[in-house]
Amino acid sequence: MTSSLLLGLIGDGISASRTPRMHENEGAAHSIPTIYRTIDISNPRLAEVGLEELLTGAVRLGFDGLNITHPFKQQVIGLLDEVDPVAARINSVNTVVIDSTGRTTGFNTDVTGFAAGFRAGLDGAATEAVVQIGAGGAGRAVGFALAELGIGELIIADTDVRRAEGLAADIVEATPVGTRAKAIGLDELEGAAASAQGIVNATPVGMKAYPGTPVDTSVIGSDTWVADVVYFPLETQLLAEARAKGCRTLDGSGMAVNQAIDAFELFSGQKADPQRMRETFLSF
Template identity: 35%
Template sequence: MPGTPFAEVIGDPIAHSKSPIIHRFWLQALGIEADYVATRVTADGLAAHFRLRRDDPDWRGSNVTLPHKQAVFDVVDDRAGLKTTLGALNCVFGDADGGLVGTNTDAGGFLEPLDDVPLEGKAVAVVGAGGAARAVLLALASRDVGSVTLLNRTPDKGRALLNQFGLQGDAVPLDTALPPVDLLVNASSLGMVGQPPLALDLTPLPAGAIVYDIVYAPLETPLLAAARARGLTTIDGLTMLIGQAALAFEIFFEAHAPRDRDAELRALLTAA
């Protein structure tokens, strides 16, 4: 007999995830009788987990986090060909035929706060060349940005990513001085709790530049603090986290997240 509809986030470890807070807040706000839980799934148990979920009539979908974002390609249908572009999935849901479909909401979540920003032809700098950077670069390519400077410890990896996404520009070592770009994105873990800080001199940035840090622990990273001290526009990591979650929420529960209550949600997340 059917029980309560639910979605989940899976990973190992998973107790730190803020996704249940976000989705439960929206479910309650909309009066939807459903739940969203965190489920620890080991690497060895990934395939078996999704076999069970596929046959569960109450399951609406799963967000996927480390260490499963690549391994999940082996157990779902990659209809959008994300394995050769992003190389990662963060969302799995069932289709009407009983199959499992994988997608990724990170690029859309990244772009959401930039919807009204004219990025076409603009110069951009991106720090990092990992999974998050791939989502950022895919998103930037969709907006036809101009030259992209990618800062990374291994510039060759960065150049390969620029070529893959058809972006003009170059990859340079992490300690290279910033060019005068219109948008600076930290898509690395630098500045995160337990990681080294991201030490960049923001002096070359013009007054109208935007500094976007996808790190959300801490919310006020040294990079954002330095940008605010210069009077630059800033976007913090909770913005992308909430944006990508809203896209998943719509997939799972077929309802739009109540984004008019973002301020209340952000206060809840920062207090957790």
């Protein structure tokens, strides 16, 4: 069994991340002393340092694993010894396991994390047609997770239409058993939201800095489920308005906690306690 864990998160502007505490508390509960550092490129000390140098440094210093976030989830792939097939298919890695020889393997636990959160929070929800708003970093993981969950048709809208088209094409290409996916313009969003069975927000709209809702909720019926990946705040305006209509809702904590659960299990080889990790996440 792993006797201790040295872990880190590489990304930009990550000082408020709740992930370090989730890993350190879970490690302690398994009697595995765990240190989890944020390696934030917005720190002036790291101004001239590239991802390759940070990754090589972590391997040389004996790190056991890393989480990777914006803006490096795609760039890191070319620097790894091996990439898990799911992460390779979506072309995004958020978790790197470093073995005792320094060999690096990349995974994507955002995909497995969103899927696990969905199964737990929206079990049995109808998924023939789902509208996803936002096709950026989180949106890629959500789109591939929805495809793996077996939805019929994914309708993707993004202010950057080409990004939505790119994600739709990637999902169609990577999903042999045929999730249909297509991009729509924002002018078609309300109509699509009115007839979909589910809506997922994967944009930052709903955060304090981006107030409002990504779609006019007056078009959403009470039998439509609504999910949000934003977790700061957990109760976004979108979810509050959907809940007031009687819709089933799923907040961003499911994805955030489950990506950490899956990463902890990859780092430690131990089964994480979902309830404990959730409580740590909510204790901030």
